[in-house]
């Protein structure tokens with residue numbers, strides 16, 4: 001039975017790498033995938049992993065009908081044996097419904113990859129629809145870690161390493177810190193709730209309040 005599978009996790013847990021592996025294994029056996037992505041860090045029409053692998057993808061546009069796109073492609077003699085959708089959190093709920101229709105009416109497996117929640121730990125609308133519709137939700141096995149060593153379950157947005165809680169839901173970026181640019185950091189729930197990033201934890205550890213009192 002064809003399936004709609006949602007591979008979900010935090011940022012930087014290997015979702016795009018897995019998408020590229022699934023693509024590689026199937027294309028090595030002569031199958032052809034339709035690869036969708038949206039707002040990948042590597043640029044328009046790309047699906048990229050931090051391990052350095054990248055492949056071309058169809059850049060999904062606002063309002064694009066993904067079911068109609070596939071029907072057009074197939075009816076013009078194109079081939080698609082399965083579908084991969086990366087950065088699926090950026091898709092509109094209607095586009096997730098269209099992917100479910102691809103499974104049910106065209107009989108293709110659809111593998112969607114994305115983060116479930118945003119920097120405020122609220123569901124992305126596309127991810128919410130995936131949780132509602134997917135045949136399976138798979139959590140990636142290689143866990144990303146919080147600075148404290150616990151499993152990272154939440155995504156923090158940072159500016160200069162400090163967690164922020166205001167701003168647009170979508171701001172494309174990476175898990176890096178620079179002085180004034182938006183970055184992201186994965187945290188455990190405890191430290192996300194306390195807004196404690198690696199930078200603020202380090203600063204707190206160095207603060208005079210918590211330094212051992214000198215005996216001299």
Ligand SMILES: Nc1ncnc2c1ncn2[C@@H]1O[C@H](COP(=O)(O)OP(=O)(O)O)[C@@H](O)[C@H]1O
Nearest residue numbers: 010011012013014015016017018048049050051
């Ligand atoms: N230099 C490296 N050596 C080994 N593994 C790495 C390296 N850099 C990144 N990775 C792995 O790649 C993962 C990120 O993969 P990626 O597919 O880009 O994540 P996602 O799509 O979930 O954001 C990291 O969790 C880590 O396991």
Ligand SMILES: Cc1cn([C@H]2C[C@H](O)[C@@H](COP(=O)(O)O)O2)c(=O)[nH]c1=O
Nearest residue numbers: 011012115118119155169170171172173
């Ligand atoms: C938490 C959060 C993330 N984003 C953006 C940042 C990245 O461009 C992608 C996630 O990509 P990854 O391959 O999973 O690392 O999502 C955002 O726009 N808003 C957020 O709240």
